Amino acid sequence: MPLPLIKAVRAYVVRGGGADYHDQGEGHWIDDHIATPMSRYPEYRQSRQSFGINVLGTLVVEIEAVDGTIGFAVTTGGEPAAYIVEKHLARFLEGRDPTEVEKIWDQMYFSTQYYGRKGLVVNAISGVDLALYDLIGKLRQEPVYALLGGKVRDELTFYATGARPDLAKEMGFIGGKMPLHHGPAEGEEGLRKNLEELETMRNRVGEDFWLMFDCWMSLDLNYATKLAHKAHEYGLKWIEEALSPDDYWGYRDLKKNAPPGMLVTTGEHEATRWGFRMLLEMECCDIIQPDVGWCGGVTELIKIANLADSKGVMMIPHGSSVYSYHFVITRHNSPFAEFLMMAPKADEVVPMFHPQLIGEPVPVNGKLKLGDAPGFGVELNRDVGLHRPYPR
Known part of the structure; x- marks a missing residue:
């Protein structure tokens, strides 16, 4: 019919x-002196909102x-x-x-x-x-995952992105990705502080728990290479989005120069099959990380995933809650998923896109079974102050 x-x-x-998710109140870990491309300017170093990340x-x-x-x-x-x-x-x-x-x-x-x-x-x-x-x-x-070919596993497994990987381990996640707090403009002292934070977390979580750095496009090739080699001592699993998303040549060289066993990941701010084709054909990274809400939607993510699969590269989508969950559970080259810890202190699991979604599922002990509700399985919270600026 x-x-x-x-x-x-x-x-x-x-x-x-x-x-x-960057549009948060004061005191949230996601806006606490995190390295960015704007960190070269001291007046925009302490808060990402200061340069307009949430406008x-x-x-x-x-x-x-x-x-x-x-x-x-x-x-x-x-x-x-x-x-x-x-x-x-x-x-x-x-x-x-x-x-x-x-x-x-x-x-x-x-x-x-x-x-x-x-x-x-x-x-x-x-x-x-x-x-x-x-x-x-x-x-x-039908749930969206059924439209995409059905599940290839019974449940999703997650790592957590947030300021407290040690707490994420206690909550059952397989790894913790930390924001990098200090960029090249803060010199050797900043680099030392980054490594001290990594060492502290490694001592807290033990040898087998994954630790990663999210660099949010803030580094240059020399700094990223130096950070990767020094962080290797503390078992850093991957270095993420170290360079500008347009610097394919830098990513290629970073991947070549990274310590053996350390993964180079990027793609959160890349878009469409053509952008990811550059990353893949130039061998820029070990994992691509498209955000389904930014890269072109599910229709384009299918093409991006197939490109990655043909190259033997994992695709672990960036955040994006239910919109990535329904895709990841249908793909063998997406063996785990990301969960953004949106509690201000990263000390509890809360719905990632709260308060806009009703019925948004969250991991329990680092795992999640998707239900069979139709579509993405969530409803819109109409009490959040919807404003339609351009009615027709």
């Missing part, structure tokens, strides 16, 4: 936490079918992305069969290519694509 056609597309903006807010996309069924998704992009969805992308969905996902994605991408290709525009496309999958799942009464 054909599915009901798409009636309407709507885009909303929400502030405070949720998909824009956009969350984008919420709703797609309604003529029978009243609504699919939705959340990602980042805020008001600028809402404008793109309402004023440009909606024309490729309204009145159309929702199962035309490939054609719809193709038209959204190539119609915006002259001002898009990456960043904000692809965030908007990703939000629409995720909402479309949620709608199809609800119309077919």
Whole structure:
């Protein structure tokens, strides 16, 4: 039976936490002197919010079918992305069969290519694509993972990203990824502090627990290479997003120069199959980390995952809650997943995209079984102050 056609597309903006997980209050670990590309400027070193990391807010996309069924998704992009969805992308969905996902994605991408290709525009496309999958799942009464070919394992296994890997170990996670707090502009003293933090955590968690550094695009090749070799003494499992996402040549050299056994990972801020093709063909990393809400949505993530699989490279998506869970559980080259510790002190497991999602599952003892609710299995919290800036 054909599915009901798409009636309407709507885009909303929400502030405070949720998909824009950097939009937090004071005292949160995620905004505590973390190394960034802006750390070269002392006035922007203490807080990422000081240079505007949270200015956009969350984008919420709703797609309604003529029978009243609504699919939705959340990602980042805020008001600028809402404008793109309402004023440009909606024309490729309204009145159309929702199962035309490939054609719809193709038209959204190539119609915006002259001002898009990456960043904000692809965030908007990703939000629409995720909402479309949620709608199809609800119309077919199937979870998204079933639409993608079904589970290849019974449950998901997680590592935790946060300031307290020692607490993450107690909670059952397989590893802990720490933010790097000091960048090249803070010199040898900063490097020493980074290594001291790693040593402290290694002493707390023991030899077998994974420890990783998230460098958030903040380093240069020389510093990253030096950090990798000095951190090898403390059993660092991987060094993540050390360089600018556009520096494919630097990543290639970092991977060549990294200590034996240490993984080089990146891709959180990369987009589309073409960006990841560069990373893979230039042998820039051991693990790619696309964010399904930023790289082009599920439709594009399928292509990216297949590229990685053909190269024998693991794909461990960045964060993104249920939107990555439904994909990871269908892929052999995604053997574990990331969980962002959104409690301010990283001392408890809380829903990653709270308060925007209702029914968002969280790991228990570092593991999670996905249910069989249709779509992505969550509902939109309409009490979070939805604002539709560009109604049509």
